[in-house]
Each structure stands twice: as C-alpha cells, then as structure tokens.
Amino acid sequence: MSLHRSAILIVDDDPGVRDVVARCLQREHYRVLVAGGIVEARKQLAHDDVIIALVDITLANGESGLDLLNELHQSRPDVDVIMMTANSDVTSAVDALQKGAYDYLCKPFPFQVLAAAVKRAVDRNRFAERAQMLDQIDAQRAASEEHLQQFLMSLASVIDAKSRFTSQHSRRVSGLSRLLAEALGMSSDHCDLIALGGRLHDIGKIGTPDAILDKPGALTADEYGIIKEHPALGDELIAPIKDLAVLRPMIRWHHESLDGKGYPDGLPGHQVPNEAWVVKTADYWEAITSQRPYREPMALGKAVRVLRGESGSRIPAHIVETFIEAIQGHPLAVAPSAPTARPAVEADIDLARSVKVIRRSAAQLASLEGDRHQHSQQGGAGA
DSSP, X not given: OOGGGOEEEEEOSOHHHHHHHXXXXXXXXXXXXXXXXXXXXXXXXXXXXXXXXXXXSBOGGGOBHHHHHHHHHHHOTTSEEEXXXXXXXXHHHHHHHHTTOSEEEESSOOHHHHHHHHHHHHHHHHHHHHHHHHHHHHHTHHHHHHHHHHHHHHXXXXXXXXXXXXHHHHHHHHHHHHHHHHHTTOOHHHHHHHHHHHHXXXXXXXXXXXXXXXXXXXXOHHHHHHHTTHHXXXXXXXXXXXXXXXXXXXXXXXTOOTTSOOSSSOOOGGGSOHHHHHHHHHHHHHHHHSOBTTBOOOOHHHHHXXXXXXXXXXXXXXXXXXXXXXXXXXXXXXXXXXXXSOOSSOOOOOHHHHHHHHHHHHHHHHHHHHHHHHHHHHHHHHO
C-alpha cells in the first residue's frame, strides 16, 4: 500500500453531499472517489486503492451503509470506515462503532471536523504501514546483513582491481587508521569502523581514469581536478545505503583541511569529525612513504618532518603527534618495497564483524535522531 497514491471513497446517495465533501477533501490534496450506492462502491473498491471510506448510513433504495460497513469489516479490514448520518441519535453512533466503524460524523458537520477525522484515519494508516515495514525489515535482517557484507566485499574488490597502487594503498591506510584510532583511545567498535572507512576511503576513484592514477609524471591542473572529485563520488556511491552513513564522513572528508582549504567542501577544521582526521592522517602518511608512479618513497625521518609540517595548519596537532608516536617501531610505518606485495602486517578487515558494528552504529544514530526529533517537538509544544 502506498498512501500518497491511495484514495478516499465517499458513498452517499445525495449528489450534493458527495460533491461538497469531495471538494473539501480535494482542497486538502486527497485523491477522492465517489459512489451513490453499495454496488457502485464495490466497483470502486475492486479497482482502486482505497484506504478510507466515508459512508452514509441511510442510502437510496433501502440500502444501509451499515451493510457496507459489515462487508468491509470482513473483507477489507485495512479500510477505515467513517460513517455519516443526519440522525443525531447517539444509539446510531454506538451501533456503527460497535460494528467496526473508525469514526462517526453527524450531518451537517463543519469542514474542520471532517478534515480532522480523515487526518486521524490517514495518520493511523501511516502508522500501520510503518509498523508493517518494520516487521518486514526485522524478518529480513539476517539476509540483509549478508547482502551488506557481500556489497562491502565487492567495493573492496573494486578498489583492489583498479590499480596495483590503489589496492596496497587502501589496505595500508586501513591498518594505519586502526593503529591511530587505537592510540587515540577509541573503542573497539569505533576502531573497526575507522579501519573499514580507511579501506573504502578511495572508493570514488572507481570513476578516475587509470591513465591518471598510474601516470608516471606530474598531473596537469585538469587531471588534478578530476582526482579531487573522488571523495564526493565515493560519498554519492554509498549515500543510498543508510546503514553506511557512519562511513560517509571518512569517505567524503578525508581531504578536508584544518585551514578550510581542503576539498570537496572546504569545511572549516572544527566541522571535520575525528574519524576523517584519522583517515586523512593515515592516507597522507601512506602516500608520502610508499612508491608512486611519479616518485620514490620518502625516508622515515623526512616523512616525519613533512607530516609535522602539516600539524596545526592542515591536520590537528594532537592527531599528528599521536600518530608519530604510534608508528614508532611498528611494521606498518614502512611501506613494502614492491607495490604488488602485501603490507608487512595484514591490514585488511573482518567484514562480518564490520557489518555487525555498522548495524549497531546505524541503530544508535537512528535512536539519536529520534531523541532529537522528540526533543524538538517538545520544545515546539512549550514555545
């Protein structure tokens, strides 16, 4: 059922009433169908997606709207029925409600009363539809986790296959990112997420021509412009997958700068989250200490001096110093001599564990968003 395409059916033998009620509801942007009796109503119900029926109790030719109510209650319990009548006797209302009517309106009723009754029914349908969707999601959660794991494996494989340099680079950035996250005292789950962000941080380079990635000389301004597109492209690639929202800051902002002159968004430093600083630092170190098509790797002493040159201007100073301390004597500090070799320490990730961590993080984000929404509503109510 899709509520934005669903219709409200008006069943009344009086054309004037049908027309007035229909026009009132159409002004509220509802899609409206009309019927003069039960036979015509059945045809509308059979051929259209009706979620609410406004039914007059007393119809022409001896028909009773209560009969249609009973019929719908048995065959279409998903349709909310609001009874309408000129009889103000409370007994009629109680009878209709006992037989399954959602609400009861006495003619003539103000438009505001009609609109409020219909809105309550629409809101109830939305709630029921959401509950049904959540049930389906819960039922598919295990399969969904497996699919997400397969998707992440596919992304990692794409990076590995793109270039002999991108494969080694992404694995090593993942390991260095975890090393720095641990040195900063982050939780085990947080370290897992950051390691995964490091593994996938360059996924946007699937759209970068190989000729640019493997170019043996300096890049032209246009080529560098193409390279600078990869963080935004990577972010766009995973954006439709809500569970991966926790990875997006690392993928999109690992080239931002403390001085606000980074890319793709030129964020001021205080807006860049720690996860992105961690991956940026690992990415920077890996780039200057490994072999590239256009240059040889830096010696460790020089690399430390160059990284410290970024401290306080492009990368937060405490991140830089923590990283330098963490890599002292660590095998990951030195890149393997050949770009086709694996890192000295296996820096790849446990995707099954990563998926579970992602799920927990996504649930926590959803809970936080719910709390913020509830707080804003409470604040608005008290204003």
